[in-house]
Amino acid sequence: MALSYLRSSSSSSANLKLLSSAVSIRRPISTDTTPITVETSVPFTAHQCEAPSRSVETSSSELLNFFRNMALMRRMEIAADSLYKAKLIRGFCHLYDGQEAVASGMEAAITKKDCIITAYRDHCIFMGRGGTLLEVFAELMGRRAGCSKGKGGSMHCYKKDSNFYGGHGIVGAQVPLGCGLAFAQKYSKDETVTFALYGDGAANQGQLFEALNISALWDLPAILVCENNHYGMGTAEWRASKSPAYYKRGDYAPGLKVDGMDVLAVKQACKFAKEHALKNGPIILEMDTYRYHGHSMSDPGSTYRTRDEISGVRQERDPIERVRKLILSHDLATEKELKDIEKEMRKEVDDAIAQAKESPMPEPSELFTNVYAKGLGVESFGADRKEVRATLP
Amino acid sequence: MAAIFQGVGAAATLSSSPSNSFDSNNSFLSPPRSFSVGKGASFSVIRSGGILNLNSKGRRAQQLISNAVATKADSAAVSSSSKPGHELLLFEALQEGLEEEMDRDLRVCVMGEDVGHYGGSYKVTKGLAKKFGDLRVLDTPIAENSFTGMGIGAAMTGLRPVVEGMNMGFLLLAFNQISNNCGMLHYTSGGQFTIPIVIRGPGGVGRQLGAEHSQRLESYFQSIPGIQMVACSTPYNAKGLMKAAIRSENPVILFEHVLLYNLKERIPDEDYICNLEEAEMVRPGEHVTILTYSRMRYHVMQAAKTLVNKGYDPEVIDIRSLKPFDLYTIGNSVKKTHRVLIVEECMRTGGIGASLTAAITENFNDYLDAPIMCLSSQDVPTPYAGTLEEVTVVQPAQIVTAVEQLCR
Numbered sequence: 001m002a003l004s005y006l007r008s009s010s011s012s013s014a015n016l017k018l019l020s021s022a023v024s025i026r027r028p029i030s031t032d033t034t035p036i037t038v039e040t041s042v043p044f045t046a047h048q049c050e051a052p053s054r055s056v057e058t059s060s061s062e063l064l065n066f067f068r069n070m071a072l073m074r075r076m077e078i079a080a081d082s083l084y085k086a087k088l089i090r091g092f093c094h095l096y097d098g099q100e101a102v103a104s105g106m107e108a109a110i111t112k113k114d115c116i117i118t119a120y121r122d123h124c125i126f127m128g129r130g131g132t133l134l135e136v137f138a139e140l141m142g143r144r145a146g147c148s149k150g151k152g153g154s155m156h157c158y159k160k161d162s163n164f165y166g167g168h169g170i171v172g173a174q175v176p177l178g179c180g181l182a183f184a185q186k187y188s189k190d191e192t193v194t195f196a197l198y199g200d201g202a203a204n205q206g207q208l209f210e211a212l213n214i215s216a217l218w219d220l221p222a223i224l225v226c227e228n229n230h231y232g233m234g235t236a237e238w239r240a241s242k243s244p245a246y247y248k249r250g251d252y253a254p255g256l257k258v259d260g261m262d263v264l265a266v267k268q269a270c271k272f273a274k275e276h277a278l279k280n281g282p283i284i285l286e287m288d289t290y291r292y293h294g295h296s297m298s299d300p301g302s303t304y305r306t307r308d309e310i311s312g313v314r315q316e317r318d319p320i321e322r323v324r325k326l327i328l329s330h331d332l333a334t335e336k337e338l339k340d341i342e343k344e345m346r347k348e349v350d351d352a353i354a355q356a357k358e359s360p361m362p363e364p365s366e367l368f369t370n371v372y373a374k375g376l377g378v379e380s381f382g383a384d385r386k387e388v389r390a391t392l393p
Numbered sequence: 394m395a396a397i398f399q400g401v402g403a404a405a406t407l408s409s410s411p412s413n414s415f416d417s418n419n420s421f422l423s424p425p426r427s428f429s430v431g432k433g434a435s436f437s438v439i440r441s442g443g444i445l446n447l448n449s450k451g452r453r454a455q456q457l458i459s460n461a462v463a464t465k466a467d468s469a470a471v472s473s474s475s476k477p478g479h480e481l482l483l484f485e486a487l488q489e490g491l492e493e494e495m496d497r498d499l500r501v502c503v504m505g506e507d508v509g510h511y512g513g514s515y516k517v518t519k520g521l522a523k524k525f526g527d528l529r530v531l532d533t534p535i536a537e538n539s540f541t542g543m544g545i546g547a548a549m550t551g552l553r554p555v556v557e558g559m560n561m562g563f564l565l566l567a568f569n570q571i572s573n574n575c576g577m578l579h580y581t582s583g584g585q586f587t588i589p590i591v592i593r594g595p596g597g598v599g600r601q602l603g604a605e606h607s608q609r610l611e612s613y614f615q616s617i618p619g620i621q622m623v624a625c626s627t628p629y630n631a632k633g634l635m636k637a638a639i640r641s642e643n644p645v646i647l648f649e650h651v652l653l654y655n656l657k658e659r660i661p662d663e664d665y666i667c668n669l670e671e672a673e674m675v676r677p678g679e680h681v682t683i684l685t686y687s688r689m690r691y692h693v694m695q696a697a698k699t700l701v702n703k704g705y706d707p708e709v710i711d712i713r714s715l716k717p718f719d720l721y722t723i724g725n726s727v728k729k730t731h732r733v734l735i736v737e738e739c740m741r742t743g744g745i746g747a748s749l750t751a752a753i754t755e756n757f758n759d760y761l762d763a764p765i766m767c768l769s770s771q772d773v774p775t776p777y778a779g780t781l782e783e784v785t786v787v788q789p790a791q792i793v794t795a796v797e798q799l800c801r
Contacts, residue, residue: 117546148583156581165549166582170573176539177574180546187502187528187552210539217534370584371619373642 033059036330040265041322047247049254049283052272056264060332062108066263067323067338069107070100072345073124074320076133077293079349080123080140084297088357089140092169093154095293096124098261101319102227102287103128105266106195110274113190117165117178118197120155121227121291125197129164131157133352134359143359150362151370172198172205175224179211182222182282193221193277195270201232203246215282216253222282223273224250227260233295234304247286254280260289261317290317478661484654486628487517490635491555493664495525498553501639502529504544505557505594514559515595515654541567541592545574545644548590553639561596561648562608575644576619591638593647597688597738598786600652604774607782611648611715612744622715623669624648624687628658630713633667641669648715650688672719678708681732681796684723684749686712689736689787696792705796715745718752727753731762732799736787741769766795 035057044051077097083089096103099121106116107128118125123136131147139146140154147157148167158166165181168174178196185192202208203226215222226246230237237244247255254276258269269285276283290313294301301310327333481489495501503518509532512519522530533540537558544554558564564571571592578586598607611622621643625631631649638645675690676697685693690711697707708726712719727733733753737746746767753765768787775785 115550146583148581148585151583152581158582158585160582160585165546165586166578168574170569173542173569173574176542176570177546177549179539180543180548181550183543184547184550184552187547188550207536207538207542210534210536211543213534214536214539214543218531370580372621373579373587373589 031061033061035059036063038264038326040268041259041262042265044265044269045247045257047245047250047255047257047284048252049256049276051256052268056268058264058267060327060330063323063327063330063332064341066104066108067320067327068341068345069104069128070263070320070323071342072133072348073097073100073103073127075342075345075349076123076127076136079353080137081293081297083137083140083353089154089297090142091153092120093140093297094121094295095297096121096291098292098313098318099227099229099287099289100124101263101266101322102197102225102260102289104319105263106225106270108263108267109270110193110195112162114192114274115163115165115178115181115185115194116197117174117181117194118167119171119174119199119202120167120169121199122155122157122167126157126159126164126167129159129162131159131162131164133349134355137353137356138359141356141359142361143356144362144366145356145359149366149370151366172202172207174198175202175205175208176211178224179215179220179222179282182215182220182277183218186218186220191278193223193274195223195225197225197227199232200226200228200230200237200244200246201235201240203228203249204241209249212250212253212282212284219281221277223270223277223285224253224282225285225287227287227289229289229291231291231295231304233299236304245286247284250282250284253282253284255284255286257286257288260287261313261319261322263319263323478659480657480659481628482654483625483628483631483649483656483658484515484517486632486658486660487625487635487649488519488521490632491518491639492521492524494636494639495521495529498639500551501553501555502531502547503555503557504531504533504540506533506535506559508532508557513557515651518557537563537566538570542570542574544590544592545570545578545588548588548644549578549586551589553589553591555591555593555639558592558594560606560608560651561594561610562605564592564594564610565608565613568613571614571620571644571646572617576617579619579643587642588644589639589642590644591635591641591647592644593635593638593649595649595651595654597648597650597652598770598775598782601777601779601782602651602775603777607775609739609744609770611646612739614646615716615745615748619644620716621645621669622648623713624650624715626650626653626687626690626711626713628656629660630667630673630711632660633665634669634713636664637666637669640666645669648687652688653691667713670714670717670719672722673711673713674722675709675711676707678706678730680706680730680800681708681734682723682726682730683707683709683734683736683792683796684712685709685736686715686745687738689738692787692789693736693792696789696796699789699793700796703793703797705800707796712749718749720752720756723753724757727757727760731760733761733765734792734795734799735765735767735769736792737767737769738786739769740772741767742772744769763799766799768792768795 036059037055037057040054043054074097077095084093103124134145135147139148139157142150144150155169156167175196175198178194182194228246232240247257256269259265273283273285292310324338507514508518509522509530541556544556547554575588578588596608596610623634625634638647683693693709697709700707708730710726735746735749737744739745746769750765750767768791771785776782
């Protein structure tokens with residue numbers, strides 16, 4: 001049988017064919033979509049609504065996709081770490097490793113017509129929305145092939161055609177934008193929803209509550225997702241928030257607390273939230289997750305938490321390990337196959353980095369493009385419009 | 394500047410009628426009327442256009458209702474008086490422009506405090522909620538930061554929201570959204586998103602509204618890259634600029650003035666827009682170029698009457714486009730007259746006048762016969778007391794003195 005998802009050379013798949021026929025193990029193939037039911041790690045905690053069930057329907061192809069996507073995200077972030085240390089990436093670089101389950105699970109529950117907007121930890125969500133590795137690495141290195149032509153940087157990845165609205169540097173400012181997206185969806189009667197992601201640090205921003213109030217009043221299909229990784233840069237959540245139950249903060253808006261390291265729980269919660277928001281207006285999801293790296297590359301991440309804590313989470317709650325165990329226990333693939341996938345992801349990342357390194361820096365004239373929309377015919381050079389100088393009579 | 398100030402110190406003692414009409418609609422709907430102030434003062438105060446008649450020579454008070462329209466009749470080109478049109482007040486012109494654009498394009502919607510059921514605190518959105526419904530004319534709670542952000546988010550998807558700040562000063566709460574998201578998203582996304590939003594509202598020094606309600610935000614916003622700023626001053630250009638701003642793909646901030654809403658003018662019936670980046674030639678002349686915008690245009694025109702009587706021929710240009718400046722029109726004027734006076738309502742420090750002075754000096758230094766003079770408001774919070782408030786803004790007598798000094 002062909003393990004068609006493996007893009008590796010034909011010789012290895014031939015070997016596998018040989019191996020499987022020799023050992024004659026029967027197991028579901030990876031493109032199988034027969035439903036498998038899995039229980040989430042912990043039940044959901046609900047506020048002002050009925051929690052969805054703990055049993056999640058998935059399939060072997062979906063699980064293998066999760067594994068593949070999350071392994072790619074993990075590889076990408078670790079490669080970004082090395083690139084930053086090699087000074088190819090400058091400025092701020094906020095890495096998402098540890099939180100991959102949120103990005104992957106969310107994508108599995110929605111379509112590309114639904115909008116996602118997030119803060120600055122956006123590389124993996126951009127990938128989940130269909131971005132390519134080349135676009136990410138080139139943007140991180142400030143090259144022309146980047147998703148924002150090198151002019152945005154790590155915190156400004158956008159993908160308009162798959163409704164990914166970025167990529168924002170100011171903490172909390174993306175939530176009103178997200179509610180505006182939801183307003184536009186309601187205005188155009190799209191039957192789609194917006195996921196506005198923010199962190200436990202941003203959860204204390206006033207504009208969040210303002211936007212939630214307006215969304216609830218106008219019945220907007222906005223889903224506010226708090227990616228609670230328990231640290232707002234260097235401040236632990238118990239020092240920053242009087243009430244760390246972020247899913248309850250919506251008060252009149254219902255909320256759900258989800259284990260953000262369990263990709264199936266995330267998928268179930270997002271599916272539930274989408275149905276809820278389309279009928280009843282805004283809902284808050286709190287994803288209990290964790291980041292292995294510090295807040296950004298300039299933060300070692302160990303001054304405000306112990307290494308034991310980090311390795312403890314990595315051992316017990318790592319999202320990729322959980323999916324690996326699921327796959328192995330359900331006999332969907334062998335250990336070697338999973339390792340091969342990881343190797344393949346590593347190679348993809350390395351190839352993309354090499355390609356991105358070859359992409360040139362933006363032209364100097366790019367400094368002045370896209371300040372104003374092209375329709376004006378203006379490429380602004382500042383308040384005094386120097387180009388007019390020559391044409392004065 | 395100090396010399397001019399002291400010169401008119403004596404003349405500037407006026408008492409104006411208190412009209413704190415922030416919540417009473419009636420005063421803004423009543424037709425403009427003039428009345429003389431008692432105590433043997435020789436000056437009349439007109440409430441409608443905020444026009445002061447400081448008659449330095451004679452002691453007679455003048456009837457000045459017609460001046461709001463007469464100013465238009467004085468000007469040469471950009472007049473609409475050739476075709477019979479219809480007469481209306483400035484806030485009605487804004488409303489007409491907004492309504493026509495909402496009819497024309499379904500994506501245009503209005504967000505702001507009390508714009509819907511209440512009809513707008515300055516009646517600019519009156520009747521729109523009934524006509525277009527609650528989803529297109531949206532009453533927001535008092536949350537400028539978030540509803541401006543929501544307008545920008547909606548604009549990212551292609552909607553064309555018109556966000557109203559009940560008073561421009563309140564938009565300071567939304568500065569982050571306007572600066573970082575509105576202005577910069579087109580750039581940081583590499584051109585993927587355009588933000589066709591219009592942010593508008595009344596600003597400027599009113600009638601004893603107090604310091605916090607007399608802000609001139611054009612000076613704060615002028616450095617934000619990626620936005621355009623325009624200031625309207627007559628019903629004709631108010632309607633034209635509103636329509637052009639809505640149709641523009643760029644974020645536009647439209648500055649209105651609290652005291653200009655009751656100006657009456659005859660405007661054309663047909664569809665027209667005003668160029669967002671063009672300045673308006675109010676009165677062509679030969680001796681000096683006076684650059685101004687918004688309410689100060691009327692002070693300048695008042696001063697122009699006196700100047701003409703004294704034998705000067707000022708060229709008055711309403712710059713209208715505050716970002717970017719229309720250096721083409723301005724440059725042509727400077728080449729002709731070689732003298733520039735800027736009259737603005739911004740504060741002295743870091744105002745529009747400061748930037749304009751720098752821009753003109755940089756580009757047209759060779760054509761100047763004298764240093765550029767800039768008359769601005771004092772660098773103080775606007776006081777409540779009427780007499781003090783009069784002195785914080787530029788008065789026509791100061792303009793006359795400045796021109797006399799410039800043309801010496």
